[in-house]
Amino acid sequence: MLSENGSVALHGLQFVTKERWEAMTQNRERFLKNESENPCDFSAINQAVAESWIRSRNLGIDPFQTRIDKSLNSKELEGLLDKNKLLINITQKLFNSFKSLVDSSGYSLYLFDKNGVLLLFTGAFPQNVDYDRLMPGKIFNESTVGTCSHVLSMRYRCPIQIIGPEQYSIYYQNMIGSSAPIQDEKGELIATLVLNQELINPVLDSNYQKLCIHTLGLIIAMAEAIQVQIELEKNNQYVSSVNKDLRLAYDTLEATLDCIDEGIVNVDQTGQVIRMNQQGLQIFNLKPGQIAGKNIRDFLDANSSLMEFVAKGEKSSVEEMICTNKDEQSYLIEIHPVLTQNTQLTGAILRFNHVKKINAMVNSRSGAIAKYKFADIIGESKAIKEVIELGNRFAGLQETILLSGESGTGKEIFAQAIHNRRCSQGPFIAVNCSALPRDLIECELFGYEGGSFTGADRSGRPGKIELANGGTLFLDEIGDMPLELQPVLLRVIENKQVIRIGGRNYKKVDFNIIAATNKDLKKIMEEDLFRKDLFFRLSVLMLKLPALRDRENDVEILSNYFIKKYCQKVGRKTPLIHAEAREKILSYSWPGNVRQLENAMIYAINVSKDNTITLNCLPDNILSEKTGKFNGKDSTEEENILLSIASWEKTAIQVALMRANDNILVAAEMLEISKATLYRKIKEYNIKV
Incomplete structure (x- = not known):
C-alpha cells in the first residue's frame, strides 16, 4: 500500500495483525451501512483506499454487484487491440513463461490498458465468474468496480497491493490484488499489470504474508520486464532482448521461489525432476548441478503413493517419508497438477512441508482451544450456581486462581470458562502436570534452544509458558509438579520472564495462571512435597468445585442432558429411562462425579434395547454399590x-x-x-x- 508520503510500501500484508484485519472488516461494514461515515477517519484504513471508497460511492457503484457488464463494442475493441498489439504480444510471451506456476498456484494474471479495459487474462479462473466477464474489452475502472489494486495503481502510478477488506466491490472480496504500472520512456502510463490470488485461511499466517510480499515483487519485476521489452522492440532489438528479459523474469521467479521456506519441486508425469527451489535442494541434500537425471521416486519409500496421486491430475496432499543418504524425514506434500490448455497432464508442482514444522506451527500459534463458557455449565443446584457466580467474579480480576475439587467435577471446564470471560482472544495452554514424565515437563513448560540436548529440534522449541503469552496457562494437577521445578515456576510467575533450557536470555511473557488440583495441597505441604510460597502465590483466589453428590437435583438434570447430547451426536432416538434405573442413578454416590455420570450414560445408551434404559444397562460398578452402611464401621x-x-x-x-x-x-x-x-x-x- 501507499505510505503517508505517497511512496510505495512494499511490506504489504506483513504488518496485517488479526486486530487490524478485524478493524478493516468492521470499518468497511460501517462505511457501507452508513452514508455519513467518513472512512478517512478510520485509523485501520489507508487514506488512499478511503478516498477511493468515497469516490466509488459518489459514482454510484453498487458494492454488492457480481457482474461487470460495461464493455467496448466490437469496433472499439478491434481498434484498441490493434493499438496495443506490441504490448499484448510481449505480455503474452511473459504470461506463457509463468503459466505452469500461475495455474498450479491458483493465481490470475491480468493486463489492463491505461483506462482499465481488459486486454489479456491468464491463470486460474475465479469461482462463480462467467467466462465472458474476463473477455478482452470489459471495463474495470473506478467507475465500474470501485476500489481495487489496479485502479489505485493507475491513479498513483506506482505498485499497489490491497487485500479483501480494502476492496470496494464484493467482486474482489476474496482476493489479494498486486498491481504495477507499465509506463513508456516518458513516464506516461501505458497499462497496468495485475496478479490476483485468493485469500487463504489463515490469511494472517506469517509465511503466507511473506509469500504475498514476494508476489508483489514478482508483478513489479514483470511490469519492468515488459517496459524494457517494449523499448527494445521499438529499437529493433528483438531476438537478443527477448531472451535477455525473459531470462530476467525467469530469474525473478526463481529468486521468489527461493524466498519460500517450503520445498517447491516441479516433476513430469514419470516423476523426473525438472527444477526445484533452494529449500527443495536442502530437503533432498542436492546441489543445483545434481538435479539432472534425478527422479522423485529415488527418494520415496517403496510403498509410496505419491506418484499415484500425481497421475490422477487432481489437487491433493499426502504425507510421505523422504529418504536421503542422511536419514528419513516425514513431509506433508501438496500436489498441484500442471495441465495444458487441453487439460492434458504434463506433470505436477510439489510443495514439501516438514511434519515437525507443521506441528510446531500448530503448537506455537493456536495452543489449546478453550470452547467452554460459564453459560455451558449445566446445573440448577444452589452449590453449582454459587461457584459459577464466584467464578464469574474472579474472571474479572487478574489474580492467580486455584481450582480444587474431586476428579471429574469439571475443573478444566471452569478454567476455560474463566479464560473466555477474561481474555478470550489469547491462547489457552493446558498442561497436565501428572501426565508428563518428570524428565519432559521442564522442556514442555520452559522450552529449549536448538542443540540443548540429544534429539532436540535444531531450531529449538518454545515452551508452554511462552505459548501462553497474552492468554492463560492452565496447570492441571498442580500437586504433581516436581518439587525441583516449583521454585523455577514460582520465579516465572513472579517476574513474568522465562528462559529456555540451554538459553542465555530471558524473554518477557504476560499470561494469567489458573491451577487445579484434586489433592489436599496443605497435606502435601506438610510432607514437604509442595512449596508453601508457591501454594500461596497460586491460591490468591480459591474456587472449590462441589462434588456431584452435593449438587441436589443436578444428577437428574445432567443425566438427561448427557443422554440427549449423545443421541443427537450419533443420530439416535432419545431412549426412555426405566423407573428402577432412574432410582439407581439418583441414589448412587457418583464418586467419579460428572465425568463418571457422562460415561455411564453413554454406556447405558449403547447397551440399551427397545429404546429403554433399564437397570441392567448401567455399568456393573454402579449396580454393585451397596447402600445403608454407616461409613463401613461395625461399632x-x-x-x-x-x-x-x-x-x-x-x-x-x-x-x-x-x-x-x-x-x-x-x-x-x-x-x-x-x-x-x-x-x-x-x-x-x-x-x-
Whole structure:
C-alpha cells in the first residue's frame, strides 16, 4: 500500500495483525451501512483506499454487484487491440513463461490498458465468474468496480497491493490484488499489470504474508520486464532482448521461489525432476548441478503413493517419508497438477512441508482451544450456581486462581470458562502436570534452544509458558509438579520472564495462571512435597468445585442432558429411562462425579434395547454399590444410634409420602431435602412407593 508520503510500501500484508484485519472488516461494514461515515477517519484504513471508497460511492457503484457488464463494442475493441498489439504480444510471451506456476498456484494474471479495459487474462479462473466477464474489452475502472489494486495503481502510478477488506466491490472480496504500472520512456502510463490470488485461511499466517510480499515483487519485476521489452522492440532489438528479459523474469521467479521456506519441486508425469527451489535442494541434500537425471521416486519409500496421486491430475496432499543418504524425514506434500490448455497432464508442482514444522506451527500459534463458557455449565443446584457466580467474579480480576475439587467435577471446564470471560482472544495452554514424565515437563513448560540436548529440534522449541503469552496457562494437577521445578515456576510467575533450557536470555511473557488440583495441597505441604510460597502465590483466589453428590437435583438434570447430547451426536432416538434405573442413578454416590455420570450414560445408551434404559444397562460398578452402611464401621453403639435416628427418619418419609400421594418432588419439599436424597432414603429404608 501507499505510505503517508505517497511512496510505495512494499511490506504489504506483513504488518496485517488479526486486530487490524478485524478493524478493516468492521470499518468497511460501517462505511457501507452508513452514508455519513467518513472512512478517512478510520485509523485501520489507508487514506488512499478511503478516498477511493468515497469516490466509488459518489459514482454510484453498487458494492454488492457480481457482474461487470460495461464493455467496448466490437469496433472499439478491434481498434484498441490493434493499438496495443506490441504490448499484448510481449505480455503474452511473459504470461506463457509463468503459466505452469500461475495455474498450479491458483493465481490470475491480468493486463489492463491505461483506462482499465481488459486486454489479456491468464491463470486460474475465479469461482462463480462467467467466462465472458474476463473477455478482452470489459471495463474495470473506478467507475465500474470501485476500489481495487489496479485502479489505485493507475491513479498513483506506482505498485499497489490491497487485500479483501480494502476492496470496494464484493467482486474482489476474496482476493489479494498486486498491481504495477507499465509506463513508456516518458513516464506516461501505458497499462497496468495485475496478479490476483485468493485469500487463504489463515490469511494472517506469517509465511503466507511473506509469500504475498514476494508476489508483489514478482508483478513489479514483470511490469519492468515488459517496459524494457517494449523499448527494445521499438529499437529493433528483438531476438537478443527477448531472451535477455525473459531470462530476467525467469530469474525473478526463481529468486521468489527461493524466498519460500517450503520445498517447491516441479516433476513430469514419470516423476523426473525438472527444477526445484533452494529449500527443495536442502530437503533432498542436492546441489543445483545434481538435479539432472534425478527422479522423485529415488527418494520415496517403496510403498509410496505419491506418484499415484500425481497421475490422477487432481489437487491433493499426502504425507510421505523422504529418504536421503542422511536419514528419513516425514513431509506433508501438496500436489498441484500442471495441465495444458487441453487439460492434458504434463506433470505436477510439489510443495514439501516438514511434519515437525507443521506441528510446531500448530503448537506455537493456536495452543489449546478453550470452547467452554460459564453459560455451558449445566446445573440448577444452589452449590453449582454459587461457584459459577464466584467464578464469574474472579474472571474479572487478574489474580492467580486455584481450582480444587474431586476428579471429574469439571475443573478444566471452569478454567476455560474463566479464560473466555477474561481474555478470550489469547491462547489457552493446558498442561497436565501428572501426565508428563518428570524428565519432559521442564522442556514442555520452559522450552529449549536448538542443540540443548540429544534429539532436540535444531531450531529449538518454545515452551508452554511462552505459548501462553497474552492468554492463560492452565496447570492441571498442580500437586504433581516436581518439587525441583516449583521454585523455577514460582520465579516465572513472579517476574513474568522465562528462559529456555540451554538459553542465555530471558524473554518477557504476560499470561494469567489458573491451577487445579484434586489433592489436599496443605497435606502435601506438610510432607514437604509442595512449596508453601508457591501454594500461596497460586491460591490468591480459591474456587472449590462441589462434588456431584452435593449438587441436589443436578444428577437428574445432567443425566438427561448427557443422554440427549449423545443421541443427537450419533443420530439416535432419545431412549426412555426405566423407573428402577432412574432410582439407581439418583441414589448412587457418583464418586467419579460428572465425568463418571457422562460415561455411564453413554454406556447405558449403547447397551440399551427397545429404546429403554433399564437397570441392567448401567455399568456393573454402579449396580454393585451397596447402600445403608454407616461409613463401613461395625461399632454396635454407632449402629444403635443409626437405628434410632433411622426409625424417626423412616417414619417422617412415610408420612410425607402419604401426604404427597407418593409424589416424590412434593414430599422432598416437605422434608426440605433434595429429590435425589429422598430417592436414596426410600431405597435405603425399602419404602414402597
